């Protein structure tokens with residue numbers, strides 16, 4: 001063929017181009033993970049699969065964006081509380097007797113609430129309140145990626161608890177969240193000069209811990225929710241008789257409502273409701289730390305448990321610097337849209353080439369040529385040049401110049417496109433069928449794109465089920481499938497380590513051990529953990 005072979009390995013290339021830049025050599029080492037973090041950011045799908053977020057981004061939400069808060073009281077909230085992007089998410093908390101944990105500030109409110117209750121009918125007592133707000137100004141937030149609001153010990157909280165909260169979250173409060181909220185808002189005020197208004201995270205839906213409701217939101221309306229939404233009391237789906245009497249029946253459709261709302265955000269929060277700064281962000285992937293191994297164990301997802309506090313100091317310092325010196329809105333490139341172009345262009349081809357469906361080397365070469373032809377100078381074949389041209393296709397001019405000051409996102413995205421294009425060039429030169437297929441299988445393993453796990457062709461009443469704390473099974477993680485949104489649960493081992501089919505998490509309240517499998521007890525566990533409320537206080 002007379003093609004100059006591809007000489008430089010991606011590692012050599014990386015070493016020669018990342019010296020003295022904003023991106024460290026480990027940016028290239030973890031390029032695939034950084035690429036996937038950018039690609040999955042603010043998306044329920046990728047963030048559920050890559051649930052151990054290792055990065056923090058500055059985020060901005062435009063004034064006028066609608067938010068929801070579910071609670072047991074109709075009075076406007078003043079102070080720090082949780083806000084949901086989707087009303088269905090908030091409605092899970094819009095129920096009687098499920099207020100925030102009682103602390104002194106809330107005492108007056110509580111008394112008022114009780115007085116009001118005495119005048120209410122039995123039916124009214126069992127309903128809650130859905131508060132609808134709009135952002136009164138552009139909100140400035142910190143976004144912790146992954147499933148960072150999932151109260152698990154599987155790594156979803158590693159980055160928050162170790163880097164953001166500097167190992168200061170008490171062991172007892174681990175599964176609650178009130179301490180995190182208070183700590184965050186104290187840091188925002190005392191250390192960050194009020195440069196951030198809240199913390200943006202994801203669980204079964206995206207949420208914000210907003211530090212000052214009265215300052216940052218305008219109330220739109222407060223409405224009473226249907227009594228017993230989504231179930232009248234905890235244990236409603238279980239077989240604990242005493243609780244069941246109080247709880248009353250559960251309507252299945254309510255669950256469907258919520259899961260549909262979650263699944264609608266698989267591919268993004270939508271509506272430009274959140275803008276992230278991809279030019280400057282903090283990621284544990286860029287500090288030369290081995291996130292995937294402890295002394296004895298190999299993790300399939302990154303962890304931070306294996307490091308001393310001292311080892312994490314540089315990341316904590318970088319986070320301070322990020323908040324104090326940067327703004328969400330300063331970013332010039334939306335690197336997520338660039339990762340999208342890459343994934344959409346190559347995901348099908350790469351999987352096809354790796355699948356063995358093409359039966360001869362010639363067939364595969366012909367398909368590879370289709371991919372690479374735009375980057376070939378047929379008068380002067382040069383594998384190295386072809387790979388490099390191909391790798392630059394989606395990189396905006398100026399974002400990755402020859403001047404050596406590319407940022408983390410640019411460096412990581414380019415390292416990934418370079419790897420893809422190199423594999424195409426190598427594959428075109430490879431004449432052994434099995435070796436050729438193997439190149440693309442290795443590439444798939446390296447890229448680990450979550451889009452490859454997405455279901456296709458779910459019916460209108462179905463959703464593609466993936467574990468979202470506290471729900472889901474190991475099988476759901478390995479092979480997500482379309483399931484009826486009204487009963488998305490499957491049999492099998494709970495992904496998060498609970499009893500088979502039961503709720504996940506580490507401290508299942510004892511009263512729950514008798515409940516039946518499925519999403520309803522999971523919801524109860526979810527509610528309790530979310531609010532950090534001991535059930536006995538309220539029922």
Ligand SMILES: *[C@@H]1O[C@H](CO)[C@@H](O)[C@H](O)[C@H]1NC(C)=O
Pocket residue numbers: 078079214
């Ligand atoms: C919220 O609380 C602060 C501090 O207690 C108070 O100054 C402010 O007036 C309150 N705002 C509303 C709307 O209740």
Ligand SMILES: *[C@@H]1O[C@H](CO)[C@@H](O)[C@H](O)[C@H]1NC(C)=O
Pocket residue numbers: 295296
């Ligand atoms: C590693 O494994 C050995 C043998 O099983 C054990 O004694 C040791 O405590 C383990 N070390 C860590 C850090 O887990």
Ligand SMILES: *[C@@H]1O[C@H](CO)[C@@H](O)[C@H](O)[C@H]1NC(C)=O
Pocket residue numbers: 153154495496497498
């Ligand atoms: C999550 O953690 C629990 C408890 O450590 C464990 O049993 C479970 O297997 C973990 N799940 C995964 C997917 O690692």
